[in-house]
Every structure is written in structure tokens, then in C-alpha cells.
Amino acid sequence: MKYDDLRTLLPFLKNATRSVVVAQNESSPISKLPPRIIITISELVAEPRTRESMFELVKMTHVCQYWRSALISFPHLWSSIFVKNDRKEFVAACLERSQRVPLTVSLHLKYGTYRNYRESPKCTCFQWSSWTRISEENPCSYHTTILPLLHKDHTERIRKLDVRLILVENPDESAHGMFMGALTDLKFFVFPLPLLESLSFDVNPAFESDVDTYMDFRGYPFRWKTSPPASLRHLTLHGCYGGPIPSLQNLTSFELAGVEEFDPIELDKDTFLPFLSRNTSLVSLTLTHCSFPVGSQLPRVTPVELSRLKTLRLADIRESPGFPCLIEIPALKTISSLHISIQKRKDGRYTLTDFRARAQSHDGFQLSIDVPELEDDKLVDDKLISDWVGITRNADPRPALVRFERQDLGSERGSKINFSPLPLFVNAKVLEISASFANRWYLNFQEDLEKIGPQLTTLRLEVVEGMNAGMMAQSVKRFVEARLKKGMPLIRLEKMMFEGMSEEGEANAERLWEEFRASLHIDQYLATL
Incomplete structure (x- = not known):
């Protein structure tokens, strides 16, 4: 037989072999499972929906042709899009298989080290075609991944978005300038997101920068200046604030965190107070590494009433007596989770931020108390907890869970804590003792602990x-x-x-x-x- 005849015969042999395998699969029990059972199996294997679980899902499409058809025909399995370092073909396949269902998108981008490279190929990831990556072969390191997402049909389906933006060092531009450049240059940020319900935005300068505070959203991403996000309910910001953020409304959860190495985010009365007024339906509020104006700067300010608030977490809040002028919880009984962070005052003593909740706690109340490492000659202020939370010895709080912890795990320093936790312990249903208190917790609080009820x-x-x-x-x-x-x-x-x-x-x-x-x-x- 001639060589050409063998080469012609080879495709027929492959097709015949494939037909035999398909016939065997069709007669096996695995091909008789209902599609709903196959979907359930895939959800058990691939959940929770992460970038790694998506690859596990792809592996399951290789079991057999029947399974592949069943999995690909179920669009909700492919509605989680991870734009990181994957090939654009994989991202495009997920977008196609998800059809018209709402999307959850995790977007990891880097920005910086750009220059005007007019001779290199145009890159559609960018607004301005004259700005490209330094490399001639790869003008934009993300065009292989993000490109399939840059279509209105896809961005209009995004319901949940997680953005992690890393700023790469550029000696010719400041970190603030690069952040503004990213919001205007990267084409993704000019698309409107009409269905967006949840947004997490994390900005991280990956170098020693001149920045001493947060990145300001002066660029108005996603056309928020002309089209505010009416459906947005959950917002998480790390290292960024300002711009259109204070004008947002109808949020149910808000988390704002400054960068520890930088100055705290200043929440002044002209922006933060109107923000709270527009979002009185907040159920969860978390503020970390922030500061507030002093009370003397807030004459005749009416506190904003957050009557639906259930979770309040304040951590690393700088000495700010103005906070009680900005927020009022009319009944702490709405709170189901409260986190208190103790701070060190200028006089060397430790205190809580000067906020006073104005009511009692209730059944199901959870309280977490973070106590930093204390020096032997420094004490936490007396009546620390009762003053801050509004709980007194005559009150009848019923916390479902009380947890004491200290940041210096394993240390025996700082055991002199000058307050009685009896009001918190007496009706506790669950008592958690962190490792830092585990060795001496009974000796420290013996009198109060023995009064805990049945x-x-x-x-x-x-x-x-x-x-x-x-x-x-x-x-x-x-x-x-x-x-x-x-x-x-x-x-x-x-x-x-x-x-x-x-x-x-x-x-x-x-x-x-x-x-x-x-x-x-x-x-x-x-x-x-």
C-alpha cells in the first residue's frame, strides 16, 4: 500500500474508532443519567465557584460526549468569569456557554509601565490606541484574556464584579496619576453596568509610592457620572474612595478599608454624612483604618438614623470624637453583630472610639472585642464596654456569643484589663476563649464567670x-x-x-x-x- 493511501486512510480509522467509543458510551449506565443528575454532580465537584473550580468543570466535560453536551447546555454553570492569566479562548467559551444569564466577574488587572509606542500594533483593551505595552509582541499583557469581555452584550449582564487593580511602578507617573489613567485608559471601565448589584474594588500600589492616603475615584468609572448604578446594593472598597461614591444611594452593605501603611481615610461631614443620609437602609457597615472630624467641627449636625443596621464593625478607627455626631442607632436591638476595636490614645491609655450606642442588646446579639497588646503599666479604661455599647450592670443583655481575644497571641503581657465583663457574660449562651486568653482566662475573670447562668x-x-x-x-x-x-x-x-x-x-x-x-x-x- 502506498504512503498516500495510508495517509488518506488514517482519518477514516480515527472516525471509526471514535464511533465505536461513542457507541460503547451510549450503552453504558453513565450515559443514561438524566441531565439534572449530571448537573448536580458537577455542582458538587466544582463548587464553590472559583477559578480553580471552573477548570474542574472543564475536566468533567471530557468524561464523554453525552456529559459534555449536558454540561455545556446548562448556562448557569458557566456564569462565573475569571479574567486573570487565562487564554482568551477559555474566557470566550465561558461567555458563550453562559448565554444570557447574569454574570459574576472577577477581574485581575495590572496597570503601569506604559509609554507612547506608536509603531506597535493597536490594542483594543485601551481607549487610546496610541498607548500600548512596551513589548512589540505583546502591547498589552491582558489582551489575551480581557478582550472577549469588552462587548456591551457581556458587560450588561454583569451582576457581581470583583476588581483587583495592581499599579506597577512607573518612574514618570505618580500612583494617583496611574490610578486615574487606569480608569480612563482601560476600556473596561467605560462600559455601563446596568445590572450591577455587588461591587468589590481593591487598589494596591505594588511599589514604594508617594501616596499617603487612598486612591480617589475622580475618574467616575462605569459612566456613573451620567448613569448612577440604580441596582447596586453591596459595595466594598479597599484603598480607594471619593469621586462618585458619596453620591451612591440605597446600599444595604458598605465596607470601606484604608491601607494600613498610609494615612487613614478621612470621612468628613460634607461627604460621609450625605452618604449615610442616602443609605439609611444599610444592614451592614464596616469601616477600617478611617478617621472622622472632631465634634467641634460639626455644630448642629443631626445624626443619621440607621434603623435597619444589623452588623457594625469598626476597626483601627482613629481618635475621632465626631463620630457620634454622624450616626445614631435608635435601638441597638437591631444589631446582631458588633465588632469593637480598642485603640491607644495619645496619653498612653487605651480606649474605644467615642461612639455611644443608645440602647440595650437582645437575644442573638454577637459581640467581638479586639484587645491589642498592652504594656504592663497601661490599663484599658474603666467601664470600657458598658460606656461604649450602652450596657450597664442594671441592664439585661442576652448575648448569644461573647468572644474575647487579644492580638498578641501566646503572650502573657497585658493581663491587667481594668473592667468587669459581667454585663456581657452573665446571660451568654456560647462563650469563646481565644488562644491569647486560654491559659489564664478563668483566673482573670473567675468572679464574673461563675455568675454565668444555666x-x-x-x-x-x-x-x-x-x-x-x-x-x-x-x-x-x-x-x-x-x-x-x-x-x-x-x-x-x-x-x-x-x-x-x-x-x-x-x-x-x-x-x-x-x-x-x-x-x-x-x-x-x-x-x-
Whole structure:
């Protein structure tokens, strides 16, 4: 047989082999599963929807032709778009398979180190065709990925958007200038997003910059200046603020975080107060590394009433007596989660931000207290918690969960905390003890802890490497024995592991936990483990 005949015969052999495989698959049980079952299997394998899970989903399309057809025909499986370093063919395939369903888009972009390179190919990622990447072969490092998304038919479907923008060092331009350039040059930011409900925007200068505060949104992304986002309800900003942000309205959750290395974000009365007034339906409010105007700068200001607020988290808030002039929670009973961050004053003492909630707590109330490392001769202000939260010894708060933690994990410094936690502990249903307090928590608060009522059901202990298991066991013994003498029921002990722990750290923590259980004689003191 001639060589040309063999070359002609080869495609026929491949098709015949493929036909045999397809016939075998069609007769197998795996090809008789209903499409809904296949979809359910894929959701169990590929969820939660992440960039990695999308690749797992692609692998499942290679099981057989029947599975591939079933998976591709279900558009919701392909509605999560990750624009990072993937080939544009994969992004385009996800966009095509998602058909017309709303999209969740994660967009990772870098910007900087540009120059006017008129001789290089035009790049459609940019507004201005004269601005391209330095490399002639690749004028824009993201044109291989973001290009399929740059169509009105796709951007109009975006319901949830997560933007992470890294500013690459450019000796000819400041970080602020590069941020403004990114909002105007990168073509994606000029598309309107009419269905957008949730936006997370994180800006990170990846170099030593002249920036001492946040990046200002003076560029009005997504045409917000002419078309404000009517459907936007959830907004998270890290390292950026200003511009159209204070004019947004009808948000239900708002998170704003400054960059720790920079000055805090200043929330003045002329922008932040109107912002709160437009968003009185806020259910969740988180402010980190921010500052507020002093009270003397706010004459005759009427506080904004946030009657629906359920979660309030304030962390690293600088000394700002003006905050109570900006916000008022008419009934703290609406709050289900409150995070308090203790700050250090100029006189060396520690205090909370000068905000006073004006009511009592209620069933289901969760309180988290962050206590930083304290010097031996410094005390936290007396009545710290009762003044700040509005809880007094005569009140009847019923927190579902009370957690005490300190940032200097494993340290015994700073055990002199000059306040009584009785108002918080007395009706607790769940008590969490962080690793930093685990060794001495009972000795520090013995009098108050023994007054906790019979409604306490659970004691959670955080276990970390270096913890004194024997001392912790003694504290638990004393606590439970005191309750048993009063005829109270046994409680449940639960273990908490420190997030982000290495495998070796987890192994050591597990060893300490077993050592603790052996020292405690678990069946004698606790209902169940």
C-alpha cells in the first residue's frame, strides 16, 4: 500500500474508532443519567465557584460526549468569569456557554509601565490606541484574556464584579496619576453596568509610592457620572474612595478599608454624612483604618438614623470624637453583630472610639472585642464596654456569643484589663476563649464567670501551638466544677483552630488538644466533645 493511501486512510480509522467509543458510551449506565443528575454532580465537584473550580468543570466535560453536551447546555454553570492569566479562548467559551444569564466577574488587572509606542500594533483593551505595552509582541499583557469581555452584550449582564487593580511602578507617573489613567485608559471601565448589584474594588500600589492616603475615584468609572448604578446594593472598597461614591444611594452593605501603611481615610461631614443620609437602609457597615472630624467641627449636625443596621464593625478607627455626631442607632436591638476595636490614645491609655450606642442588646446579639497588646503599666479604661455599647450592670443583655481575644497571641503581657465583663457574660449562651486568653482566662475573670447562668450551652477554646494545655485544663475544671456545685447542667466543649495555621502547626495543636483532653478527664466534666 502506498504512503498516500495510508495517509488518506488514517482519518477514516480515527472516525471509526471514535464511533465505536461513542457507541460503547451510549450503552453504558453513565450515559443514561438524566441531565439534572449530571448537573448536580458537577455542582458538587466544582463548587464553590472559583477559578480553580471552573477548570474542574472543564475536566468533567471530557468524561464523554453525552456529559459534555449536558454540561455545556446548562448556562448557569458557566456564569462565573475569571479574567486573570487565562487564554482568551477559555474566557470566550465561558461567555458563550453562559448565554444570557447574569454574570459574576472577577477581574485581575495590572496597570503601569506604559509609554507612547506608536509603531506597535493597536490594542483594543485601551481607549487610546496610541498607548500600548512596551513589548512589540505583546502591547498589552491582558489582551489575551480581557478582550472577549469588552462587548456591551457581556458587560450588561454583569451582576457581581470583583476588581483587583495592581499599579506597577512607573518612574514618570505618580500612583494617583496611574490610578486615574487606569480608569480612563482601560476600556473596561467605560462600559455601563446596568445590572450591577455587588461591587468589590481593591487598589494596591505594588511599589514604594508617594501616596499617603487612598486612591480617589475622580475618574467616575462605569459612566456613573451620567448613569448612577440604580441596582447596586453591596459595595466594598479597599484603598480607594471619593469621586462618585458619596453620591451612591440605597446600599444595604458598605465596607470601606484604608491601607494600613498610609494615612487613614478621612470621612468628613460634607461627604460621609450625605452618604449615610442616602443609605439609611444599610444592614451592614464596616469601616477600617478611617478617621472622622472632631465634634467641634460639626455644630448642629443631626445624626443619621440607621434603623435597619444589623452588623457594625469598626476597626483601627482613629481618635475621632465626631463620630457620634454622624450616626445614631435608635435601638441597638437591631444589631446582631458588633465588632469593637480598642485603640491607644495619645496619653498612653487605651480606649474605644467615642461612639455611644443608645440602647440595650437582645437575644442573638454577637459581640467581638479586639484587645491589642498592652504594656504592663497601661490599663484599658474603666467601664470600657458598658460606656461604649450602652450596657450597664442594671441592664439585661442576652448575648448569644461573647468572644474575647487579644492580638498578641501566646503572650502573657497585658493581663491587667481594668473592667468587669459581667454585663456581657452573665446571660451568654456560647462563650469563646481565644488562644491569647486560654491559659489564664478563668483566673482573670473567675468572679464574673461563675455568675454565668444555666443557659450556657457551649464553651469554645482556640487551640494554637505553644499553648499550655495543663493550665487550660485546670481553668476548665475549676469553671465546670463551680457550675456543677450549683446544680447547673454540663456544657459542651468545642475546639477552634487558628485560621492560616501551617500543617505542622495544626499537627502540634492537635497534639496539645489531646494532651488537654487527657488532663481534663473529659467524661467527668463535659457533656460531649
